[in-house]
Amino acid sequence: MNNKQQNILIIGAGLCGSLLALRLGQRGFNVSVYEKRPDLRKTNLSAGRSINLAFSDRGNKAMKLVGLEEKVKALCIPMHGRMIHDKNGDTFQSNYSGRKHEYINSVSRNDLNALLLNEAENHENVNFYFNKKCKSVDFQNTTALFQDYDTEKDFVEDADVIIAADGAGSVLRKSYYLDKGFLFSFSQDYLTHGYKELSILPNENGDYLAQKNALHIWPRKNFMLIALPNLDGSFTVTLFLSYDEGNYNFSSLKTEEKVVAFFKEEFPDALLIMPNLASEFFKNPTSPLGTIKCSPWHYKGNTLLMGDAAHAIVPFYGQGMNAAFEDVVVLDAILNKNLEHWEATFKTYQKNRKIDTDAIADLAIDNFHEMKEHVIAPIFQEKRKLEMLLEKKFPTQYHSKYAMVTFNENLDYHVAMIRGRAQDRAIFNLLSSGEIAINHKTTNEDLEKFLEKIKHDTNQILEDQLKAGLKY
Amino acid sequence: MNNKQQNILIIGAGLCGSLLALRLGQRGFNVSVYEKRPDLRKTNLSAGRSINLAFSDRGNKAMKLVGLEEKVKALCIPMHGRMIHDKNGDTFQSNYSGRKHEYINSVSRNDLNALLLNEAENHENVNFYFNKKCKSVDFQNTTALFQDYDTEKDFVEDADVIIAADGAGSVLRKSYYLDKGFLFSFSQDYLTHGYKELSILPNENGDYLAQKNALHIWPRKNFMLIALPNLDGSFTVTLFLSYDEGNYNFSSLKTEEKVVAFFKEEFPDALLIMPNLASEFFKNPTSPLGTIKCSPWHYKGNTLLMGDAAHAIVPFYGQGMNAAFEDVVVLDAILNKNLEHWEATFKTYQKNRKIDTDAIADLAIDNFHEMKEHVIAPIFQEKRKLEMLLEKKFPTQYHSKYAMVTFNENLDYHVAMIRGRAQDRAIFNLLSSGEIAINHKTTNEDLEKFLEKIKHDTNQILEDQLKAGLKY
Structure with a gap:
């Protein structure tokens, strides 16, 4: 079904919607994208300064998929670590990884969005319509009601499939929520x-x-x-x-x-x-600052939520955009399976994906506390120093939780979370009990022993958790 | 402030609303209760059979507070345990407690509600208005918009305080949700x-x-x-x-x-x-079957959510009504403190109470799996047998999780959850490792040893959890 010349309507031409339009355009679908804002390439929207975002390996995997890795690199400013400022103005840098090639990037939301719009528009089968605000979605009939901000007139569009990439305030999600017959689990925190x-x-x-x-x-x-x-x-x-x-x-x-x-x-x-x-x-x-989770993301094979519309998160892991881009990669892989119909595609997509977006939502909240508070705790700083040494000495063997989440784009978020949390717990226990300590005398042999201990204790914690969850 | 002749408007004359009206009436407030349904004492509403509910010690504590313990007892049918039916029609009973005086009760929702309405109406300062549907609440101005189902006319009521006890579909909660300026965390699952x-x-x-x-x-x-x-x-x-x-x-x-x-x-x-x-x-x-959590429950000192309106839960722990009744007990205790204004009262109420209603919500979902599945697992049945013996032999020393939640009305739900879960984990570990086993030869000395082991391991688990949560 996926290869037929079907009409796909996308709500929202932000980062997720325009990447999705590009990828579905590359696959040959007829794609129409409706965006409530004016074309950001033609107007200067931001009242203040333009917003920048953290771009890292999961996002880059999506850029590779659509062939834009090099063009995006030109927009990026590498950030190798956290520069931490104390109240006296003194600073120290805590790197994100002990591996030189692992860093995150600052990128302008507008520049990146404009690039994606340009690339998508190069496809004849992809069309953007700006200043068209979605007011509601009739998901039973796969139609959407829009208001044209230019003419002030309302109009209805129908499609074979409607995908809402309309952000944290998603109109499709609201239509799910307001429908009385539809059991829609939903949270905003x-x-x-x-x-x-x-x-x-x-x-x-x-x-x-x-x-x-x-x-x-x-x-x-x-x-x-x-x-x-x-x-x-x-x-x-x-x-x-x-x-x-x-x-x-x-x-x-x-x-x-x-x-x-x-x-x-x-x-x-x-x-x-x-x-x-x-x-x-x-x-x-x-x-x-809010977190949004919901389920189901789709109604039959008619409509689907993607990006922030499905899973808005707080910004503290720098993963909001990366997660939205990864959504497109995951959906694309499922389209490759040529399942029998859209409902099977959407069901499989949510089944594979939701566990991971739930995980990054929780990790992002953890990181709020890490950034504002833990980074100044001595034991935290000791842990990060140890992790830098381990990543440097054993680049293929040791990955901090931060590295698993940020730089290991082939490791699912939920696996990174489970392993990363167990590993963090093991290290804190070993450091606070004194079984591990680092100083200027620490040798390579010491580090090897530390690595073994951490691995052992991490596995022990994971096994205990598994047992605790398998009682019956 | 609480002792002044203030006008309190309650939305909903269900179990929570009518108990609250009774208690606030006893305290001398002017109470007006608006209910969308007809008076259940005058009409037979239920199309099918009347619904019954589980009534236990937390609910009973509220009945004691308002002086209705004996009258409610007359409506109760004691249920001493679970009668489990297998596919052949064979049964076995698994009691709720090893202490004879600990059991739950089946009670008719309508009978109990009618009793509370009658008792509340005996107070001159309490008035009920039926067939008045609340359409929205203006919580900034402490007014509520109603539709009179008899005259079909809309009218507005104002009050010093509005308390919504209007159930899982609460109109006040919806008004909080729809207000754009109000940061309302909310989940429905x-x-x-x-x-x-x-x-x-x-x-x-x-x-x-x-x-x-x-x-x-x-x-x-x-x-x-x-x-x-x-x-x-x-x-x-x-x-x-x-x-x-x-x-x-x-x-x-x-x-x-x-x-x-x-x-x-x-x-x-x-x-x-x-x-x-x-x-x-x-x-x-x-x-x-849904769970609703939200925060904040109140807007300043103007409005407050109580009962299912604030925290609807699934029915599997038999605690929905008991939790709503306990809400009234907790609020009443805070009114006794005579805080400076309603906002302080409501803030203190939520601060004390939400941790407990969150806990019973999670416990109720656990119990869904326990009732439909775990009760037939041999290790679960062995655990329950052991717990019955311990509660019988050591009635003041041992309390199962179920007993803590259901029969220990002075133990907060969240404490019951934390201790009860750790204790369950300890027992399952001890049973599956073979360190504890019960059979016809089990002596009192054995049981004493088992109790010590369980206590020890439970404390160990609790300490480990505490340490894991206190890393910085």
Whole structure:
């Protein structure tokens, strides 16, 4: 069925929707994409600075699939590790991997989206329609109701299949939710924290005012600031802060004086290179951080949710876009199986995929606490040093949880989570009991023994978990 | 503030709403309760047979609080254990406790609700308004919009405080959800199984056709039938079955022949006393089984969700009504503290209470698998036998998870869950390793040793969990 000239309607021309359009176009489907926003290649949408995102190996696997690896590389700024800033402005770098070729990248959402739109549009069988807002989806009849923002008129489109890649606020998901006969399991979970984007501009020569090839973090336990580099020499800075709790929170930061005093106290080195802080703080919105999970993703063979529409996550593992891109890779592999109909395709897709998007959602929340708090704990820093040594000495044998999630694109997220958590637990136990310790005298033989111990204890933990889950 | 003559509007006159009205009436508040259904004391609502529920010690604690313990007792049929029916119609009973005074009760929802309505109405300051459907709540302004089913007119009521006890489909919860500015975390999770109510009628003399003082279960791994006694000699029977999966499911049971063949194969002894099966099966609805969690329960000091509106759970622990009643006990205790305003009261209430309703939600899902599947596993049966012996010999020292949840009304649900799960794990490990075994030669000294081992291993598991959660 998949090879017939079928009409596929995609809602949303964001990162997921435009990659999906490109890939389905490459496969020969007739693809129509409806997007509520104007064409981002023709208008400057972002009120503040453009947003950048972390791009890593899972996303890159999708770029390889569609033949765009090299073009995307040109948009990327490598970030080799976390540059951690303390309250005195002192910094230290904690790398993401002990293997030189493993790093993440800062990429502009708009640049990458524009590339995908251009490539998709090169296919005659792919068409984009902008300024068309989806209002609801009749998933029983595979039709969608749109409002044309230009003419202000409503119109209905039908298709053989409708795929919603319309983000965390998905209209198809809302239509599932509102249908009384459809048993739709659904969750939205907000953190107590929100976020606000700010910026560090380049100097007069266009040079970066902080180390370019790192993800900067100012971890302060209950809140944090981060910064990612842009190609133009600026950094996009994000403040993660509680709405209402603690000494400092978004509700109480009501005046420019308070904001500046807060930064002076907590992020003095950042303040020095953020002259626009006070005005940006009140110009830019404060946005919530939520996780969305749901099931089923599809209604029969008619409609399917993909990307954030199916599984929005918090940004702390830098995996939101990568997971959405991986969705397309997973769906593509199932299309290769030529199952008998779309319902079988969608069912198989969700069965294979949901366990992994659930896992990255949970890992992303773990990483919120890691970034704002754990990175400054001595035992955490010791663990990361040990892991760097192990990855360097035993590059094919040792992979930290971070490496499994971020750099091992052929390892499923849920496997990375289960193994990675057990391994973390084993290492913390070994470090806190003193069975493992590293210092300047640590030899290669020591490291070999440590690796064996970690492997052994990790397997023990995994076996115990398996036994505990198999009681009957 | 709580002692002032304030106007409290309650949405819903079900079990939770009418108990709450009674208690707040006793405390002297002006209480108005709006209910969308007609007065159940004047109309026979239930198309099929009346539904019965499990009533146990947490619910009873609330009845004591409002002075109704004896009146409720008169409505109760004690159920001392599970009567388990195999495919040959052979049965064995597995008691709920080794302590004679610990049992659960079957009670009619309507009888109990009518009692609470009558008692609440005895207070001049409590008024009920039936046939008034709540359409939405303006929680910023503490007003609710109703439709009067008699006059078909809409009207708005305001109050100092609005408390929604309007069940799993709560209108206040929906108003929270639909408000864009309000960060409302929310989940609804459906099981793959639905349920259908059926019945076993009494014989010509009005006598019960099965053992009266038990909860009957026909566990079949992927589905099950249960039956609870009613005062009139009948049983309310419930079939829990997948909607779509397995050899038998609701979608495929489309004809009377198929239904009867299914029961003949799987529940032959039940079929013999269910002459109305085929007609009831197609007359009565198939309903979903869902868990609802959300947060926050309140908006400032204006509005609050209670009972199923805040935390609907699946019925397998027999705790839905008990948890809703316990909500009233917990809120009442916080009212006793005379906090400065309603917002502090509601905040404290949720802070104390949500951890417990989350726990009973998860326990109830565990019990679905226990009832339909685990109860027939030899190791599970051995564990229950051991637990009965321990509870009998050491009545003040040993409490099974079931007993902690069901009979220890002063132990919070979340503590019962954490301790009970660790204890279950310890016992399963000890039984499967052979360190504990019971047979006709088991002596009191053996049991004492077993108890010590179980206590020791349980504590060890709890300590390990604590350590694993305290890594930084």
